[in-house]
Amino acid sequence: MNRLTFKLEKRLAPSPVMVFIIPLISVLLALLLGGIFLVLTGEEPLTIYLLMFEDSLGSKYGLTETMVKAIPLMLTSLGVSLAFKMKLWNIGAEGQFYMGAMAATWLPLTYPSLPVYFMLPGMIMLGMIAGGLWALLTAIPRAIWKVNEIITTLMLNYVAILWVDFLVYGPWRDPDGSNFPITASFSEAARLPGLGDSRIHTGLFFALALAVILAVVFKYSRWGYSINVIGSSERAARYAGMSIKRNILLVMFLSGAISGLAGMAEVSGIIGKLQHGISPGYGYTAIIIAWLSKLNPVAILIVSVLFGALQVGGYAVQVEGVPAAVATMLQGSILFFVLGGEILTNYRVKLFGQKGEELSK
Amino acid sequence: MSIQEFLIPLLAAAVIAGTPILYAALGELITERAGIINLGVEGIMLVGAVAGFMVAVTTGNPWFGVLASMLAGGAVALIHAFLTITLRANQVVSGLALTIFGTGFSGYLGKAYIGIPVEKPFTAMPLGPLADIPFIGPIFFQHDALVYISYLLVLLIWYYMYHTRPGLNLRALGENPAAMDALGLNVFYLRYIYVVAGGALGGIGGAYLSLAYAPSWLENMTAGRGWIAVALVIFALWNPWRALMGAYLFGGIDALGFRLQVLGIQMSPFFLKMLPYLFTVLILVFVVARQKGRLSEPGALGLPYDREER
Numbered sequence: 001m002n003r004l005t006f007k008l009e010k011r012l013a014p015s016p017v018m019v020f021i022i023p024l025i026s027v028l029l030a031l032l033l034g035g036i037f038l039v040l041t042g043e044e045p046l047t048i049y050l051l052m053f054e055d056s057l058g059s060k061y062g063l064t065e066t067m068v069k070a071i072p073l074m075l076t077s078l079g080v081s082l083a084f085k086m087k088l089w090n091i092g093a094e095g096q097f098y099m100g101a102m103a104a105t106w107l108p109l110t111y112p113s114l115p116v117y118f119m120l121p122g123m124i125m126l127g128m129i130a131g132g133l134w135a136l137l138t139a140i141p142r143a144i145w146k147v148n149e150i151i152t153t154l155m156l157n158y159v160a161i162l163w164v165d166f167l168v169y170g171p172w173r174d175p176d177g178s179n180f181p182i183t184a185s186f187s188e189a190a191r192l193p194g195l196g197d198s199r200i201h202t203g204l205f206f207a208l209a210l211a212v213i214l215a216v217v218f219k220y221s222r223w224g225y226s227i228n229v230i231g232s233s234e235r236a237a238r239y240a241g242m243s244i245k246r247n248i249l250l251v252m253f254l255s256g257a258i259s260g261l262a263g264m265a266e267v268s269g270i271i272g273k274l275q276h277g278i279s280p281g282y283g284y285t286a287i288i289i290a291w292l293s294k295l296n297p298v299a300i301l302i303v304s305v306l307f308g309a310l311q312v313g314g315y316a317v318q319v320e321g322v323p324a325a326v327a328t329m330l331q332g333s334i335l336f337f338v339l340g341g342e343i344l345t346n347y348r349v350k351l352f353g354q355k356g357e358e359l360s361k
Numbered sequence: 362m363s364i365q366e367f368l369i370p371l372l373a374a375a376v377i378a379g380t381p382i383l384y385a386a387l388g389e390l391i392t393e394r395a396g397i398i399n400l401g402v403e404g405i406m407l408v409g410a411v412a413g414f415m416v417a418v419t420t421g422n423p424w425f426g427v428l429a430s431m432l433a434g435g436a437v438a439l440i441h442a443f444l445t446i447t448l449r450a451n452q453v454v455s456g457l458a459l460t461i462f463g464t465g466f467s468g469y470l471g472k473a474y475i476g477i478p479v480e481k482p483f484t485a486m487p488l489g490p491l492a493d494i495p496f497i498g499p500i501f502f503q504h505d506a507l508v509y510i511s512y513l514l515v516l517l518i519w520y521y522m523y524h525t526r527p528g529l530n531l532r533a534l535g536e537n538p539a540a541m542d543a544l545g546l547n548v549f550y551l552r553y554i555y556v557v558a559g560g561a562l563g564g565i566g567g568a569y570l571s572l573a574y575a576p577s578w579l580e581n582m583t584a585g586r587g588w589i590a591v592a593l594v595i596f597a598l599w600n601p602w603r604a605l606m607g608a609y610l611f612g613g614i615d616a617l618g619f620r621l622q623v624l625g626i627q628m629s630p631f632f633l634k635m636l637p638y639l640f641t642v643l644i645l646v647f648v649v650a651r652q653k654g655r656l657s658e659p660g661a662l663g664l665p666y667d668r669e670e671r
Binding site for chain 2: 041144145146155285323328329340342
């Protein structure tokens with residue numbers, strides 16, 4: 001009889017070493033698990049992973065595409081992380097992204113000849129307001145009656161996608177677009193400039209600037225502090241006289257506005273028009289990125305590049321007949337391992353032998 | 362067209378469209394009664410749908426498909442159980458991870474099965490004399506076997522929860538796990554059981570879609586039904602009979618879309634498809650607002666149980 005038992009002892013503060021190491025190990029373990037699964041389904045994991053790596057990070061073209069995917073991921077992840085700070089589960093970044101893209105598209109479609117200094121700021125404003133209002137729709141019932149925002153934000157994703165579909169298949173469809181579900185192409189004034197002649201666009205600077213702003217706000221500002229307090233203990237915040245309802249509305253609006261900006265940047269910087277399926281699920285991947293980054297804005301930027309690569313790699317293997325869903329599967333598995341590993345961040349594991357003596361020391 | 366000619370097929374279609382949501386909602390209901398929120402229902406349904414479909418196509422027997430969907434749904438739910446019960450991970454995030462994983466996993470597995478027909482899907486089998494009852498018969502008793510099983514399941518879960526000892530314990534498990542622990546019941550073990558059982562039911566919900574409702578496999582074919590099921594549990598105030606009514610209500614909205622045109626109401630198909638989602642939001646707001654935010658949800662819902670912190 002060799003019966004080992006273990007006990008978990010709560011750490012007073014999260015272990016800083018674990019915070020850093022666990023995401024790394026999680027990615028490796030997820031790749032390992034995915035590899036086993038690939039073997040079981042008759043694929044060669046090494047070849048596939050190598051291909052995913054080469055096509056996403058191993059060439060200039062791949063790196064460009066990775067950055068192109070990383071920009072919307074950075075923005076949506078920053079958006080959801082803001083809400084998550086307050087333990088507001090905004091799962092609606094996908095819908096807010098679509099609404100932002102839609103509202104931004106309205107301007108060049110309606111006033112195609114606006115000069116660039118009206119056009120781009122106008123599109124940015126419209127995109128942010130639309131994304132913010134879309135999130136606000138769920139924040140109001142959350143603030144007043146505590147209606148579960150997870151479900152409402154998620155349901156509105158479907159509505160937003162269908163709404164964009166309605167527009168691009170219907171009233172906004174380009175009459176010269178040979179029946180594709182796309183709008184007319186934007187004028188040059190409505191396009192975010194690229195970096196040099198690459199497809200990477202200036203939306204990247206939105207993400208960088210926002211990350212810095214959020215980092216500073218959370219580190220130094222009084223408001224950032226109160227968001228953290230509300231997030232960790234609503235009761236404490238109420239005793240301290242912080243307005244929870246007002247902050248729910250404000251934070252959800254801002255969170256949605258950032259995802260709306262992501263949508264604007266995508267149609268303006270990359271596509272140059274609105275079309276069906278503008279996001280392969282950026283808003284959902286954002287949830288994983290935000291959690292993996294422990295809601296740290298700078299970490300979000302880095303992790304977004306990694307997930308951008310994963311997305312590009314997923315497309316690359318599709319050409320070889322392996323479903324691109326393998327990338328989504330890996331994303332989910334990474335999150336599993338991160339979550340499982342968090343116990344090591346928050347608890348100390350103590351092993352006990354059969355006589356109850358402590359083995360770990 | 363008489364009102365009956367419109368209403369009876371509509372209500373019958375509501376039952377069919379509501380059945381996958383009902384299975385999933387019942388699964389989530391017992392999971393939440395045990396004190397665990399599982400937001401992975403959407404992922405569980407997708408994995409159930411693809412597993413059921415693959416096995417039904419391979420074996421030619423839809424019942425093996427249902428069995429496979431239960432095993433698959435249970436297995437995926439087991440991940441959630443391990444993460445949230447043993448490792449005390451955040452239940453919200455773990456559920457979301459499950460949904461993302463399930464979407465990718467089912468998409469990967471199912472790729473080779475897109476466009477393949479099922480040899481023997483579940484088909485309607487009128488239930489003898491019950492099927493001939495006017496009005497009631499065509500609405501409730503001219504469906505496939507899985508619909509009838511869902512009726513029994515509601516009855517069974519209701520009886521179990523409110524009229525048996527283990528059912529009483531289940532309700533207490535989500536209210537006050539520490540008290541259950543003090544009574545000598547193994548909180549961890551019981552929660553595992555209910556989370557896995559809930560996942561198995563979610564799996565059937567998925568298999569109903571791929572083997573009965575629209576016999577085929579399509580990526581993301583659940584289209585948010587798993588999330589609607591989660592909302593439905595709140596709407597049902599954690600009661601199986603209300604879950605049944607709610608599921609048919611949502612099924613009715615789903616079925617109404619196609620039938621509005623018959624009534625001469627012209628509406629873009631995109632708006633028709635929006636109805637169930639909008640309806641979910643509205644009804645959720647309505648129900649919660651009416652309870653003034655004080656829902657009768659299980660008291661310990663979403664909190665990890667830690668013996669040391671009693």
